Amino acid sequence: MSRNRARLSDVSIARPVLAWVIMFALIVFGSVALGRLGVSYMPDVDFPVLSVSVNWEGAAPEIMEAEIVDRLERRLITVEGLKEMTSGVSQGSASITLEFTIDRNIDAALQEVQTAISRLEMPTDVRPPTVRKSNPEESPIMWLGLYGEIPERDLFVLADNMILDRLQLLDGVGEVFVGGDMERNLRVWADNRKLKEYQLTILDVEQALLNDHVEGAAGYLENTQTERNLRVLGEAASPESIRNIRINSRGGAPIYFSDIRLRDVARVDDGLNDHRRITRVDGKRGISIGIRKQIGANTVAVGDRVIAGVDAIQKELPEGITLQVNFDSTRFVKEAVDETQFTLLLSAILTALVCWFFLGNFHSTLNVILSIPTSIIGTFLILYFLDFTLNLFTLLGLSLAIGIVVDDNIMVLENIVRHFDKGKDRIAAARDGTREIFFAALAASTAVVAIFLPVAFMEGVIGRFFFEFGITITAAVALSLVDA
Known part of the structure; x- marks a missing residue:
């Protein structure tokens, strides 16, 4: 019975080179996996929440509610797994928050919501609704600030034409965006006195813009040999082109040979x-x-990479224009990783001193010290295959595991030393000491696993965050038992 129970230890004792190879393989492959692990502040967890936002410029809250929100709610109420729906309206905008049951696949829910919205006819001047998931991983990791002694519009043009494209090309960058609504806008300020002078109304001005400021497909032209696509090139390319648009109708009736220009009745600002x-x-x-x-x-x-990119872009910006990092959330992740590395090093040193003090044997102390990188770095290999990232929760699990992984090794090693002190040779002491303490070490590790593994199966959104924590510390303890 004891031979079967301690089969792994017997093989390790009989073939010590194999045991060392396994330990170093865990360290090597774990180190490779560590280099490929993603690093983030929080785990990649999708909250069971979707947000729908709609913009309709100039619409009153009452109009937004009647024409947009009520119609959307009637469509979205049928989405599978919907638990709660909350709506809000303001001047020109509306938002709907959809909360789903925890077991609902949020990606499938997102697709169903988008399908439901696409089947709804919106007023022509309403922007298409946007649907977003709630995921900490999608939050901005950095905020940059661009300022200088030039107009704000020129700053936006500089950012849009140069900075955003340069940063978007950096490896690992998902999206670069300008905070707030900073799109270019041409404003037409009609002069009521001049409109009366030409017997025009604001509707005539609007119709002129709709007719002449347009670009689109116009079919195709074909003959017996070729076929060519056609398009209307009517979109004004500059504010001056807008000012030169002719007003060719008055109250819906055409004005023949009209030479009334938009600049005659309105001011155009860029x-x-x-x-x-x-x-x-x-x-x-x-x-x-x-x-x-x-x-x-x-x-x-x-x-x-972003910081290096900002430094490179700053050298190419005109004098007096500054691009700088205002907020950097990656420093919190750096601090957490550095703290874990320091804890690992400190625990290894303290463990070595304690083992040396009580065992008085260099080789025994070395075996205990090697158990820490074997268990911790080997855990990175498991995290990699489970598609986890290094985040606050996995690092917390590793920090707690550092003080636990040496327990089994110290327990087994102390018993081996006790048998060796009785006069047994090294092989017999290792074999008998390991067999004798096998169930005690197994019980100790199982007790730790029994405490932390259930954390991985907590329900709700909190359970999803602690899933990686529970698996991380369980994997480290399991590897420490194998190593012992």
Whole structure:
């Protein structure tokens, strides 16, 4: 019976080289897996929540509710797994928050919501609704600030034409966006006195813009040999082109040989959308640029690339224009990783001192010390195959595991030393000491696993976050038992 129970230890004693190869293989492959693990602040967990947002410029809250929200709610109420729906409206915008049951696949729910919305006819001037998941991994990891002694519109053009494209090409960057609604906007300010002078109304101005400021497909032209696609090139390319648009109708009736231009009855300004958010950098007006990483990418590595990219872009910016990092969440991840590394090193040193003090044997102390990297680094291999990332929860599990993984080794090693002190040779002491303490070590490790493994199966959103924590510490303890 004892031979079967301790078969692995017998093989390790009979073939010590094989045991060392297994230990170093765990360390080597675990180190490779560590280099490929994604690093993030939080686990990749999708909350069972979807948010739907709709913008309709200038619409009153009552109109948003009647024409948009009520119609969307009637469509979305039939989505499978919907637990709660909350709506809110304001001037020109509306939002609907959908909470689903915890067992509902949020990606499938997202697709079903998008399908339901696509079947709904919206007013022509309403922007298509946007649907987003709630995931901490999708939050911006960095915010940049761009400011200088030039108009805000020129700052936006500079960011849109140069900075955003450069940063988007960096490895691991998922999305680069300008905070707030900073799109270019041409404003037409009609002069009521001049409109009356020409016997026109604002509707005539609007119709002129709709007729002449347009570009689109116009079919195709074919003959017996060739076929060519046609399109209407009517979109004005500049504010001056807008000012030169002819007003050819009055109250719906055509004005023949009209030479009335838009500039005769209105002023055209080139600017940006209405300010809904103001950004100040060092007390100066500027614009903010958000950086989102790709899901599963190494947060720290992406942050380092962005910082290097910002430094390179700054050298090419005109004098007086500054691009700087205002917020960097990757530093929290760096601090957590550095703290774990320090804890690992400190625990190894303290464990070595304690083992040396009580055992007084260098080889025995070395065996205990090697159990720490074998168990901890070997755990990285398991995390890699389970598609986990290094985040606050996995690092917390590793930090707790560091103080536990040496328990089995010390327990087994102390019993082997006791048998050796009785006069047995090394092989007999190792064999008898391991067999005698096998069930005690197994019981100790099983007790630890019994405490932390159920954490991985907690229900709800909190359970999804602690899943990686429970699996991490369980894997480390299991490897420590095998190593012992």
